[in-house]
Amino acid sequence: MKKLMFAAAALALTAGGAMAQDVVRMGTEGAYPPYNFVNDAGQVDGFEVELGNELCKRAELNCTWVRNDWDSIIPNLVSGNYDTIMAGMNISDEREQVIAFSEPYTPPPPSAYAALSADADMGGIVAAQTNTIQAGYVAESGATLLEYATGDETIAAVRNGEADAVFADKDFLAPFVNESGGQLVWIEEGETVVVGKGIAIGMRKTDTELKAKFDAAIETMKADGTLNTMITKWFGEEAETFE
Known part of the structure; x- marks a missing residue:
């Protein structure tokens, strides 16, 4: 649901290799409820955290969460500070020039x-x-x-x-x-x-294996209805869901 400045992002898309490491680091803002926020216990929480944890479980990935300010969230992805972005980020033509996106996990909001x-x-x-x-x-x-x-x-x-x-x-x-x-x-x-194409996981273009794993996990959640259930839980009965 956001657009990034890409000056620093143009550094390189060479910092890949998320699948080559034991832990997949999930980047989020932690300041955009109900998508992502910090709860009273000081932990990241929200729709995307619950969804990301379930996707990692289905993809058999060991994941951890990393917070990053919104205005540098894409540059810090491509420079290797974490491996994904789940932060209410809409797919856009401009962003697709810099990073790859998973299948959308919400309809265009x-x-x-x-x-x-x-x-x-x-x-x-x-x-x-x-x-x-x-x-x-x-x-x-x-x-x-x-x-x-x-x-x-x-x-x-x-x-x-x-x-x-x-x-x-x-x-x-x-x-x-x-x-x-x-x-x-x-x-x-x-x-x-x-004004967007749907919210998705942002990844480095080089991390094709990681993208394939998340795409497959998202598709299973769409197919069994659990993604729609999660959307409704966090956004209410009037929220747009997948058919």
């Missing part, structure tokens, strides 16, 4: 605008997380884009009046809107925009 008023100006000042596909969409829309390092900061920008609205994954925004007591509302009654 909808994005939406939220604000303090339902008639807020979507063409005014709009907050989005830096280097996301939502930020790119806002920039191309003609609105004034304000980028922030984290999703939480985009919400804060609306609340403190720095931005007229925030544009992000609707699944990310929904808890903030629902728990705001009416302070935050959907613009255009929650009208959504699809």
